[in-house]
Amino acid sequence: MITIALSVLGYVGGTFLLSALLVRLAPDTFSARQIRKHLVLFPVLPLLLFMDVLAAIGVAGTAIAALFSNAFELISGRKLHRRSHDYYGYGASQRQRRSQRGHRAGRSSKRSVPTERRA
Numbered sequence: 001m002i003t004i005a006l007s008v009l010g011y012v013g014g015t016f017l018l019s020a021l022l023v024r025l026a027p028d029t030f031s032a033r034q035i036r037k038h039l040v041l042f043p044v045l046p047l048l049l050f051m052d053v054l055a056a057i058g059v060a061g062t063a064i065a066a067l068f069s070n071a072f073e074l075i076s077g078r079k080l081h082r083r084s085h086d087y088y089g090y091g092a093s094q095r096q097r098r099s100q101r102g103h104r105a106g107r108s109s110k111r112s113v114p115t116e117r118r119a
Contacts, residue, residue: 015045030055 019042023032031048035041041048069080 012043015042019045 019031019035022029022045023036026032027036029052031045031052034048035045073079
């Protein structure tokens with residue numbers, strides 16, 4: 001029983017000290033900001049640090065993906081197809097599709113020419 005109490009006390013004391021050090025040494029991390037806002041979160045410091053690791057992996061993955069896509073575009077000499085550009089026309093932009101159908105972009109072909117006003 002005493003061992004459990006000492007273990008809990010040691011865990012709470014250790015996470016408190018590590019939280020204070022984290023806020024001092026790395027104040028811009030997610031964990032440090034959350035602990036600064038809500039001090040009662042210091043016992044869940046391992047979970048908060050795990051979330052920091054996941055965020056770092058996400059940032060690194062995005063940077064690596066951008067590096068590979070830029071290198072591929074540079075080597076191949078062509079732009080990669082992005083998802084946001086392929087949505088509307090299965091690869092063709094909206095203006096290209098309009099011009100292919102024979103319409104002028106942005107105006108209706110059935111509009112009449114305005115007549116002059118009499119004063």
